[in-house]
Structure formats: C-alpha cells, structure tokens
Amino acid sequence: MTELGEGQFRLHGFARPPVTAGPHLVRMTQSVDQGDPIAPVERHALVTAPQFALPPGELRSVFPPPEAVGPFDTRFAQVALRRRTLPWERLVTVGLDPQRRPWLALVLLTQSEGDVVTGVPVSTAVPASLHGALGISGASGTCDRLDTTRDVVQALFPRPDELELLCHVREVSLGDSELSVGDDDGFLAVVICARLPRPGLAYRACLVSLEGRIAELPAATGDPASGPGGAEAAPGGAGVSFPVLAHWRFRCAAGPGDFGSLMKGLRVGALGTVQGKCPAVAPSGHTVIGHTTRRGEETAAWYRGPLTPREVPRRPAGSPCLTADQGRAVAADGLEDLTVAAAHEVGRLLALSSPRFLASLRDWRRRTLAADVTAAALELLPEVRDLGLTRLTVGQGLGLALIGTLVDGREPLGAPVPLADAEWALPQFPPDVIVSGTGLRRDLVRQILGDLPVLTDPDPAPPASPLDQTFDGLRQTPDQLAPLRDALRERVRWIARQAGLDPDTTLFDPAYAPTTLEELFP
DSSP states (O other): OOOOOTTOEEEESOOOOSSOSEEEEEEEOOOOSSSSOOOOEEEEEEEOOOSSSOOTTOEEEEESOTTEEEOOTTSOOEEEESSTTGGGSSOSSSSOOTTOOOSEEEEEEOTTTOEEEEEEEGGGTSOGGGHHHHTOOTTSOEEEEEEEEHHHHHHHSOOGGGTGGGEEEEEEOTTOHHHHTTOSSSEEEEEEOSOOOOTTOEEEEEEEEOTTOGGGSOOOOSOOOSSSOOSSOOOOSSEEEEEEEEEEEEEEOSSOOSHHHHHHTOOGGGGOOOSSSOOOBOTTSOEEEEEEOTTOOEEEEEEOOSOOSSOOOOOOTTOOOSSGGGGOEEOTTSOEEOHHHHHHHHHHHHHHTOHHHHHHHHHHIIIIIHHHHHHHHHTTSHHHHHHTOOHHHHHHHHHHHHHHHHHHTOSOSSSOOOOOOGGGGOTTSOHHHHHHTTOOOHHHHHHHHHTOSOOOOOSSOOOOOGGGSOHHHHHHOGGGHHHHHHHHHHHHHHHHHHTTOOTTSTTSOGGGSOOOHHHHOO
C-alpha cells in the first residue's frame, strides 16, 4: 500500500487476531520418513486480553469530549482504542462465532434510561449463568456496571448484524499529530454508537462488554431503521446489567454545530478592541507584538493564535517541547517567533490549574524524579566516579541528604544558578556544562557522600556489617546509630587504606569522615 501523508487516513473493516482470548489446546505433531513415529504433544495455553477494564493508555480519544456542552446532534459518538485488535479479541457468543463479531459496543443513555455504578464486584455485572464460561469467580475483582432495563436494551442497543458495522480500524500517518492521537504504530480501533444525540438532553456514553450476551441484544431483522427514534426510550421490563470499560458524560445543546456556523456566530467584541491602528497581520496569521526579554530589553516578536487564515506547517508528532524555550524560533527577518512557546506555557498553566494533575505530579516528583535526576547528574562528577559508588546508592543516599538539607534549613547547596537564555535547552551542550549549571558545591557533595552507609569497593571486600540495612530501617532504630557510626568510620578508614592513604595522618581527607550521621537520619 502507498504511504499515508499528513491529513490522510485509511479505513479497514476489521483486525481480527489469529486467536481469541481464553483457554486453548495446542497440539504439536511431527512426521519423519525413517524411524519410529513421534507421539504428538498437547499443551494448554491461556490467551489473556482486557475483559472488564481497560489498561492505562488504551483509551486514546473520545467524542464528544467528556463534560462538553455543544451541538453534537449531527455526529455519532465514538471512542478510539490504541490496540487495533481489541474489539475482536473476545466473542459475543458462548463458544465459537464464525463471524467473529466485535464484543464491544458504545451506547448513549440518558439518566432515566440507565445508570453507571463504579467499583462493584464483577460477578454482579454478568448473569450467574455466564460466570463459568467467562471465568468469573469471587477473585475476579471489581469493575464499573451499567444498570438498565430490557426494554431500553431492545430500543437502544445495537443489533447483532450491526456490530460489525459499528467497529473499524483507522490507519493514519505517524507524522500527523492530530489524527494519530499519540499512537505508536498508526493503527487505532474505533467503536461508534449508532444513536444520534438529541438537543437539550444530557447523555452518558458507555463502552460496554457484550461478551457472551448476544442473545440479549435486539433481534436482527435485516431491515434498516426508519429514523433516529424517539428522544428517550421508555424504561421498563426486568433489570439487566453490563460491564462498562469506559464511560463519560456530555450534553447536546441546540443550534447549528458546524464550524462555519460557529465562526459566523462568534462574538469578537468579547476579545476587546484595538486602540489606534490595527497591527499588520502576515498571510500565515502572525502579527508583530511587543516583547520584553528576560534581561529587560524591549524588542518585538512574531506571534499567532491557534486559528490561521490558511494551512501552515505543523510541528512533527513525537517531538514534544519539554520547556517553553524549546518552542522559540527565529524567523527569516531575525525576529523571534513565540507562537509555540506561548502555547506550551498556556498548556502548562492549564494543566497546573487541575488539582488532580497537581496531585499526580507531586506524587511522581516525590517517588521517582528526585532519585533519578540526582543519580544521573552525580555520575558526571569526578568525586563520585573516584569513590566507585553505585548509581542506586548515590541516588537514594544523596537524594535523601539533599532533601533533608533543604527541609532542615541548613546552608544553601550552592550559588544561585545564573539566568539562562533559550540556548541552555539545546541538546548539544556538553554534560559538564549541564552539571555545573546546577550550582552544587562539590565540597558539600563530598561531605554528604561521606555519610552514605553503603559503599562499593574493590576486592577484597570488607566483612559484612550492620551498614547493609536500608535507610528506612535506620530511621526506625535510633539506638543503633552509635554502633553504626563506628562501623561506618571503620569502613571509610579501610577504603582509605585501599587507596594508599594513611587515615591516621592529615593527608586523609576528613570530608569523608562520618560526622553527620545523626543529621542524615534524625
């Protein structure tokens, strides 16, 4: 097939995997021309796949957006899944299904038509008669559950012959950041809902599992639907539940919803008025604005908003900006273009305005970032290389010491880092420049490294000592600090002798003496 370009995509009717999820019997046979026959070998294999919940990152995008309010009555709701084979990895029938129809369906329900209950046992979302066939037990965990009625299912759920029409695979170019939605191979599975939203109603979109439930779907008549149906289905009949793998809410508002109608009805007066003459606008949508540099210099720069009068080159997918400075560019006339940098900063501030995002970021920084950054930077310092410390020891020990120094309010770790321009973010700068830019005082680093209770030394290794305990164990046993300090002093003296130094003379560097063990483990 031809390679796809930006803005292009290709649709495939399905992407069925060679085998479906569940237990399988593998039979291996071998025939030989001479000699005794070889007996066949049988092995049991279990193929796993998502069943009652989606793994993190599997849901790539949804439409309409969660909690959105807009005129969505002209487009079908849909979800994009990262794994192209996911809708066909399980069966809607108990046993073989020659048609291999999708087992996932997207349904839209109003509040009166159904409700979603989160965190319930899986056994409550599936009829007891299917527990054995689907491998459900008391240890199956929890899932989200859709509670509705049989009348709603008959009115709103897809028919068996419609399941294949409501799932497809979309292939896009990896260089297209808008269509690929951050995918890694350019293929996405898309599940569509056959119900059009009605203006004035709030909906909950639910991606439900139909595994083994084909008998509960509306009968397949083979006749096309006569219309979009009523505004709401009348609830009635016995209750029925389905596992929900993803769900979100949105509200359909009245009014025209196409882009042209929205732009014609846009009230630009809310954006303010220009005092004096309107600024010149380039054909690409850029305009010259006043710009104050970090050094206080007054200059000018190019900037454009997200809306442009014509198509403009886009930043390739897969190369995000880590800082706003990486988005700064220089135009042909020598002025800086701050468009991407401003967009990055606005996005960063919007993300930081979310309490949930802030909590996740704080947890990530506390658990992972400090140790990794410290270990990676310190490996470049000569003092660390000379000691022969391991990456894990440096990352944990010095990370705790540095954090403790900041919390305890002791002297600063080093001089303030000088103000840096955009070029400091460029990757071609050597590592020593980056390390020196941290402003760490090397004598303080050496002192902290001297307090580390775990050292990696050349053979022969010293005898084992209580120093092999973890940092957490040391904090919980303050009565052992004195003997540990003595053992650490003996360890350091042994290292000095291995290096050809006499620890009893002034030639031995006292910076390695364990004099601040109590400060490190308060």
